Amino acid sequence: MNLTTPTIRRRVAPVARQVAAIVGGGVIGGGWAARFLLMGWDVRVFDPDPEASRKINEVLANARRSLPGLSDVALPAEGTLSFHDTMSAAVAGVDWVQESVPERLDIKHKVYQSIQAHCPPDAVIGSSTSGFKPSQLQEGAARPAQIVVTHPFNPVYLLPLIELVPSAVTDPATLDKAKKILTDIGMYPLHVRAEIDAHIADRFLEAVWREALWLIKDGIATTEEIDNAIRYGFGLRWAQMGLFETYRIAGGEAGMRHFIEQFGPCLEWPWTKLMDVPELTDELIDQVADQSDAQSGQYSIRDLERARDNNLVTILRGLKAKDWGAGALLNAQDRRIDGAVTLPDDLSQPVVTVSRAVPLDWTDYNGHMNEARYLQAFGDATDRMMALVGCDADYIATGGSFFTAETHIRHLDEVHAGARIRIETQVLLGAGKKMHLFHRMFEDDRELATGEHMLIHVSLETRRASEPAPQVAEAMARVAKAHAALPVPQGAGKAVGVR
Incomplete structure (x- = not known):
């Protein structure tokens, strides 16, 4: 840029x-x-x-x-x-x-x-x-x-x-x-x-499936116990590192070679019946089906799908926050979709700084978006406005940035998982070291919340207030000048108080 x-x-x-x-x-x-x-x-x-x-x-x-x-x-x-x-x-x-x-x-x-x-x-x-x-x-x-x-x-x-x-x-x-x-x-x-x-992945799945059938047939484990062994243990490890990287870590500082030296002999031990598949007799089929019904029969298929989706979204968003495994793919996809971060041609209206869906893991015990997530959404809007005026990652790497000095959020209406929210940002002040932002969150035309933020430009070297670089100051002032023609938004300057 x-x-x-x-x-x-x-x-x-x-x-x-x-x-x-x-x-x-x-x-x-x-x-x-x-x-x-x-x-x-x-x-x-x-x-x-x-x-x-x-x-x-x-x-x-x-x-x-x-x-x-x-x-x-x-x-x-x-x-x-x-x-x-x-x-x-x-x-x-x-x-x-x-x-x-x-x-x-x-x-x-x-x-x-x-x-x-x-x-x-x-x-x-x-x-x-x-x-x-x-x-x-x-x-x-x-x-x-x-x-x-x-x-x-x-x-x-x-x-x-x-x-x-x-x-x-x-x-x-x-x-x-x-x-x-x-x-x-x-x-x-x-x-x-x-x-x-069966390609690659299904061959692994088939091997696990065969071993699971033997464990049930021999009375060692039920369908639920087998599923718990996977979902509470190695399934989570495999989800983010796969097989070989997981085992490499198990080898400690000496790495994969040490792991193979330590555990390789186990391959000769009769731990599994991998190559010996039980006959799918009526008795075994009934046994598997009955245990599965006892485990999950109280849920409809849609209930199970929604539970599965909730869990997958949470796991994948957790990986996304760490930019690891499937999460790194999601971050790359966001960058492809989002494109360049640039100011819009028309600055006569507030700038749309966030446009997204409310994730499943943003909701709380009341069934609506957790109050902390309002702050996160407004924080994302602030970060976007910073980037739009030139305070992006490259600029921050040179030693300048904005710190938030004060925040005030008003919660006006509920919003639920899956809702598409939009945040419109008005620059109330953009001069010298200060940037004063007012965010309004909407679902369609329904106003959900407002967030007012005062930011101070600082030197990351001294950690004290400092003047922004000329190109950032100019872009910030240009937006503030255009937005000065807009009405002062309702709620600006409000404080928490009892009516």
């Missing part, structure tokens, strides 16, 4: 929306639809199930409630969702086709014949298959190089991993396009470089 002259954001012509077709609208297809839609794509759905619209809209309602809370900036405007009676109408002219039909190769081959007869030759055709290799999917296809495996994890709208598997005949341009699109919608394309049944 040029610190001598504030950068002005130029208006550009609107870009045509990209379009994705979802073929198969079950749990996975619905998750794909939600992910694309909430990232600004238009989505067309083909599924002969008469209940497809209801099911997808229920999944979409959960996604709208949870996904925006992972982002600290406004997501793109939601795309348009449409349902189509024919596959040809759904896939015509699209950029991406996601196939999520049942795991039967004969069905998938018929679907690809119909898709390729009507979709553009340069569209990516991705399959959600959890087991088939791309070369199997490509058999008999008109354009085999167009088809790749893009295996997601449920819920697709929250979990970022996509196993992207090409075959030897996959077009490299198709692979590159798939990687870019998946990254642009906030996902992590894991390029599986060699074809293998």
